Amino acid sequence: HTSVVLFTSDLRVHDHPPLRAALAGADAVVPLFVLDRAIEDIGFAGPNRKAFLADCLADLDRRLRDRGGRLVVRGGDLVEQVRAVMAEADAPDLHLAAGVSRYAHDRERRLREALAADGRRLHVHDAVITAVPPGEVTPAGSDHFAVFGPYFRRWSGCGPRAVLGAPRAVRVPDHVRSHPLPAREDLTGLSPGLARGGESEGRARWNAWLRDGIDRYGERHDALADDATSKLSPHLHFGTLSPVELVHRARARATPGAEDFVRQLCWRDFHHQVLAARPRAATADYRTRGDRWRSPDPADSADSPDSAGSADSVAEDVRAWQEGRTGYPIVDAAMRQLLHEGWMHNRGRLLTASFLTKTLYVDWRVGARHFQRLLVDGDLANNQLNWQWMAGTGTDSRPNRVLNPVLQGKRYDPDGAYVRRWVPELREVRGAAVHEPWKLPSEERARHGYPEPLLELAEGLRRFKRARGLG
Ligand code: FAD
Numbered sequence: 044h045t046s047v048v049l050f051t052s053d054l055r056v057h058d059h060p061p062l063r064a065a066l067a068g069a070d071a072v073v074p075l076f077v078l079d080r081a082i083e084d085i086g087f088a089g090p091n092r093k094a095f096l097a098d099c100l101a102d103l104d105r106r107l108r109d110r111g112g113r114l115v116v117r118g119g120d121l122v123e124q125v126r127a128v129m130a131e132a133d134a135p136d137l138h139l140a141a142g143v144s145r146y147a148h149d150r151e152r153r154l155r156e157a158l159a160a161d162g163r164r165l166h167v168h169d170a171v172i173t174a175v176p177p178g179e180v181t182p183a184g185s186d187h188f189a190v191f192g193p194y195f196r197r198w199s200g201c202g203p204r205a206v207l208g209a210p211r212a213v214r215v216p217d218h219v220r221s222h223p224l225p226a227r228e229d230l231t232g233l234s235p236g237l238a239r240g241g242e243s244e245g246r247a248r249w250n251a252w253l254r255d256g257i258d259r260y261g262e263r264h265d266a267l268a269d270d271a272t273s274k275l276s277p278h279l280h281f282g283t284l285s286p287v288e289l290v291h292r293a294r295a296r297a298t299p300g301a302e303d304f305v306r307q308l309c310w311r312d313f314h315h316q317v318l319a320a321r322p323r324a325a326t327a328d329y330r331t332r333g334d335r336w337r338s339p340d341p342a343d344s345a346d347s348p349d350s351a352g353s354a355d356s357v358a359e360d361v362r363a364w365q366e367g368r369t370g371y372p373i374v375d376a377a378m379r380q381l382l383h384e385g386w387m388h389n390r391g392r393l394l395t396a397s398f399l400t401k402t403l404y405v406d407w408r409v410g411a412r413h414f415q416r417l418l419v420d421g422d423l424a425n426n427q428l429n430w431q432w433m434a435g436t437g438t439d440s441r442p443n444r445v446l447n448p449v450l451q452g453k454r455y456d457p458d459g460a461y462v463r464r465w466v467p468e469l470r471e472v473r474g475a476a477v478h479e480p481w482k483l484p485s486e487e488r489a490r491h492g493y494p495e496p497l498l499e500l501a502e503g504l505r506r507f508k509r510a511r512g513l514g
Contacts, residue, residue: 045071045216046136047129049154050114051147053140053171053282054099055242056106056209060168061138063207071214073132074107076100077125078118078225081146089416090232091385095240097227099281102241104224112213115221121150122157129163131219136164140171140282143315144423145322173312174203174286177319187320189438191313198309203287234385237419238277245278249289257293261303265390267373268460272389273304276420279311286311314428317438325427326408328436332511336406343406360403363497364395365413367466370496372478373452374398376465383465385419390455396433397446402503404510407434435511443511445504452478468493 046065053059054076065072082088088096104114117124129137137158142150155165169176180197181187188194227233238244252273263271278284290308293301318324328334336343339358363369367378377391387395392414399410411430415421431437435444452475456462459477463470468491469477476483480493508514 044069045073045132045134046138047073047075047125047132047134049125049137049139050074050076050103051140051142051282052280054096054103055245055283055285056103056110056213057242057246058207058285058288059209060171060204060207061140061166062210062213064166064168065136065138066210066213068136069134071132071216072112073115073128073134073215073219074103074112074213075115075117075125075128076103077121078116078222079121080119081121089418089421090230091234091237091417091419092421093225094227094230094233094237095277095281095419097225097230098240098244099242099283100224101226102243102283106209106242107213107215110210110213112215113221114224115215115219116224118222122153125154126157126161128219129158129161132216134163136166138166138168141167141169141176142172143177143319144325148322170204170287171285172282173315174198174290174308175201175312177312177316187316188313189317190440191310191438194313194316195306195309198312203290206285206288206291234383234417234419236384238274238384238386240277240281240283240419242283245275245283248273248275248278249284253292253296257296257304258298258300260300262300264303265455267377267388267390267456268458268464274386276422276425277386280420280422280425311425313438314424317428318424324431324437325423329428329431329438330436330442332436332442334434334436334510336400337404338406338409340406340409343408357405360497361399361405361409361413363494364399364403364405364410368494368497369398370481370494371398371448371452372459372462372466372469372480372493373448373456376456376462379465381414381417385417387418388461390451392429393433394446394448394451396430397444398448400430400434401445401507402448402498402500404503404506407431407436443507443513445507447500449478449500466493 046069048061048065100114107113151167158165175198180201256273263269275284279286286308290305293305321329337357339361367375369375374395377387377395380391381387396410399405400407407430411427414426428437432439435442457475459475462477469480480488
């Protein structure tokens with residue numbers, strides 16, 4: 044008989060438990076991806092992620108064809124499409140990776156009910172999307188860890204499952220129909236420097252990273268100009284790489300750099316287990332600090348009553364931040380990197396999020412939405428919970444820390460090379476002086492045409508401290 048494997052955020056053939064289980068129990072499989080209308084409708088998929096997804100699906104199809112199979116793609120209502128494909132293939136079993144968001148949990152429930160009504164079975168597989176399944180380690184008296192340190196210790200001790208190889212052969216019944224694959228070429232509005240997706244690309248990047256990058260990760264990862272992080276985040280988001288395999292292979296290197304890298308993979312699992320246990324944290328404060336955030340979007344005030352500030356001035360502040368015109372060079376450089384690549388360095392994400400929430404005192408949801416629109420690795424767990432971390436409404440044990448963009452610039456871009464790369468107006472300014480353009484002679488400033496600071500940092504800090512009741 045035939046089994047169906049529904050791919051979601053796990054677009055690979057290597058180390059794929061649902062595919063392996065389906066092949067072990069059946070003579071043929073239907074590898075299925077549904078372009079889910081509901082995800083389209085909630086506007087979650089920006090053009091950058093759609094383009095990356097198109098690459099991933101094309102590559103998955105090629106890899107399955109190399110093994111004698113192919114990918115079946117459908118579009119529309121997910122449950123209806125799965126039922127139709129299972130009926131066409133006369134398949135009693137569906138295999139699926141467990142997801143963490145409220146939407147993923149709902150999807151599982153709807154599939155389980157629909158399949159039960161049809162007399163079919165759903166098999167949900169853990170440790171596909173994360174290295175350690177959410178809920179596998181918990182502290183006494185709670186369903187999830189709210190503090191990273193103890194989570195990391197437990198996570199490190201539980202050793203993920205063994206890595207599975209890619210199947211040699213995949214037989215797909217001929218008569219099951221597929222829609223055409225989506226094509227990157229049909230999309231508009233992409234960031235010009237967007238990375239390519241797909242398992243082949245992901246594995247090539249991963250191997251290059253193991254060879255050339257990982258061992259020096261610890262010392263270099265915060266250096267903004269160095270491009271010394273793995274840039275594997277979109278591959279982890281779409282599951283073209285398996286986090287279980289990455290943990291095993293990084294640990295096998297046994298270098299301090301590789302250990303630091305594994306710790307970052309644990310951060311990813313950490314945020315996933317928070318979201319799995321508290322799905323509301325995608326839109327509401329995980330911890331309330333009594334904030335009355337400013338927001339140009341009235342919908343946000345539902346979660347943040349009595350938002351302060353006039354809508355117009357907030358909208359202007361937000362636009363300046365989005366377009367990289369705040370007058371703080373390190374903030375603007377990072378925001379422009381996001382526009383250009385659909386990706387931003389982690390240090391940039393931290394300091395731009397701090398600037399929006401704690402200097403401009405704008406609702407973290409406004410920032411999270413902008414990131415979600417553009418980020419090729421835009422991920423509900425990682426994005427929302429990192430935003431909450433920086434806003435101080437999440438799991439950070441120092442919720443009131445504010446990153447000073449001038450000091451951050453001098454520290455993580457000491458020579459100013461990152462700013463000069465992304466802010467061409469300041470290209471002539473040498474060294475660290477680029478972080479304080481307001482100190483340059485006025486004729487020089489007029490020539491550069493770079494904006495004046497949107498507001499004084501001291502004023503932002505006063506506003507934030509008042510808002511948090513810190514005196
Ligand atoms: P590396 O430094 O090479 O790290 C390896 C991997 O570890 C990453 O690919 C990622 O999967 C994981 N990782 C690293 N840091 C974190 C972290 N702080 N939290 C969770 N996982 C981490 N990451 C996303 O994948 N998607 C997002 O939407 C996202 N939004 C963010 C928003 C804000 C405000 C902040 C501060 C961080 C966000 N991050 C997000 C986390 C982090 O910035 C990115 O994962 C990282 O910059 C990706 O680059 P890299 O692959 O080169 O990372």
